[in-house]
Amino acid sequence: MKKFAVGICAYNEEDLIEGCLAGIEDIPVIVTISKPWNGSHIKFDRTEERAKAMGAEVVQKDFTSERDQRNHMMTEFRNRNIDYVFIIDADEYYSKGALKMAMNWISENPEYERYNIGTCYYLWKNAEWELRPRFFNIIPMCYRSDMVFSGLRNIPTTKTAILPAHIEMYHFSYAAKDDRILNKLEHFSHANEMEPSWFERVWKNWKPGMIDLHPGKDRSYRFKEAHTFTCPEEIRERFYKRQPELRIL
Numbered sequence: 001m002k003k004f005a006v007g008i009c010a011y012n013e014e015d016l017i018e019g020c021l022a023g024i025e026d027i028p029v030i031v032t033i034s035k036p037w038n039g040s041h042i043k044f045d046r047t048e049e050r051a052k053a054m055g056a057e058v059v060q061k062d063f064t065s066e067r068d069q070r071n072h073m074m075t076e077f078r079n080r081n082i083d084y085v086f087i088i089d090a091d092e093y094y095s096k097g098a099l100k101m102a103m104n105w106i107s108e109n110p111e112y113e114r115y116n117i118g119t120c121y122y123l124w125k126n127a128e129w130e131l132r133p134r135f136f137n138i139i140p141m142c143y144r145s146d147m148v149f150s151g152l153r154n155i156p157t158t159k160t161a162i163l164p165a166h167i168e169m170y171h172f173s174y175a176a177k178d179d180r181i182l183n184k185l186e187h188f189s190h191a192n193e194m195e196p197s198w199f200e201r202v203w204k205n206w207k208p209g210m211i212d213l214h215p216g217k218d219r220s221y222r223f224k225e226a227h228t229f230t231c232p233e234e235i236r237e238r239f240y241k242r243q244p245e246l247r248i249l
Contacts, residue, residue, distance in 0.1 A: 002083040007073035013090035014046040019238030021054040023094040029056040034063040036187035066189045067149045091172040112161040115142040119168040123175035126246040127236045130229035
């Protein structure tokens, strides 16, 4: 069996980090917390406290880019003789047992360098709505630990495999309270690609049936519309634990 670990970049994710970590079982986890790569920093929230309470190792260190932060974790894991690193963000949830299935599959198919998640559901506003069309097979989930990021999350390679469809990710990138969405728009790596009017024009005024929901400039085709979604109860309850008010829109 190959040795696996999880690396998570986080900035003020106190509402989500526990639910993310609850799906990660029996493998080492490092959560790195940095001042934001973009925008202004005022203060840190309780991400560190809640991650440590879930058993994660937390490193607080300032990085100037997502690339540098992820490479720091890759170097640390290589030094610990880890073979593969799961790249997971705090807003990406997996059911308990999903990563174990992924580890088994990767161990049986070690000829690849990058493993993409096959099935990914992007949630909208809360755990009851899903963005369509779906974009399966495109998000890198796991890398060989000797690889080096030259950009953001993606390390290009021709040796890429798609994990089996029953290993599913529930992506809460755009399921959140208003303050988290504002935090994301200002601070994440794609901040300079966002449409300035999107928060007031789309996010604040959304009603079922509205179309063209993606905040990126000229990217409305990616999140065309939100549809009702039946989220697994385990995932729902982990998501709502720290933000029960989002159960009702």
